[in-house]
Amino acid sequence: MLTESTRPDQSCPESLPGSLDALFGARNAVVRGMFACPGARVQELVDLDLGDIELDRLNQVTLTGKGRKQRIVPIWEETANAIKHYLELRHQAGINSDALLLNARGERITRFGINYITERSVRKAERDCPSLRGRHVTAHTFRHTVALQMGQSNVDIFAIKEMLGHADIRTTSKYVEINIEI
DSSP states (O other): OOOOSSOOOTTOGGGSOHHHHHHHHHHHHHHHHHHHTTOOOHHHHHHOBGGGEEOSSSOEEEEEOGGGOEEEEEOOHHHHHHHHHHHHHHHHTTOOOSBSSBOTTSSBOOHHHHHHHHHHHHHHHTTTOGGGTTOOOOHHHHHHHHHHHHHHTTOOHHHHHHHHTOSSHHHHHHHHHHHHHO
């Protein structure tokens, strides 16, 4: 459990005292990185445990998707570094938990917490990218973006299916159809 006497809005790092500011900023960077690559689902992030992460030899995570189906996916070096930084800050703060992502109470973050972080990040990005204003951008939007980018890069549809953890190739083919229209 985090021990600040007052708990400001933990998903808005600019409002936090120094150590919590860094901790929650680092956590939020991990969330954004996991959306960008490998295109994780919100629940997959919620369920991530420290034992699901491999950063020593390979930068990869084991995600548990729908139907408790597991898949091992690579992550970018930037995301791996963000995870390492976040874990170091947690260690310095004396926070010990099997869950990767924690809320202000030191408990596993919820779907609502992830969605709130996403919403706050998008609102902050609107300052630099005004075209985001008025758009409905959710955590799942990032997942769609990953699939579209892979399709535009001519990644095999079966590789996209495996990366996203789709059970049925027809789900993945929707992304390819959208890509053709673009």
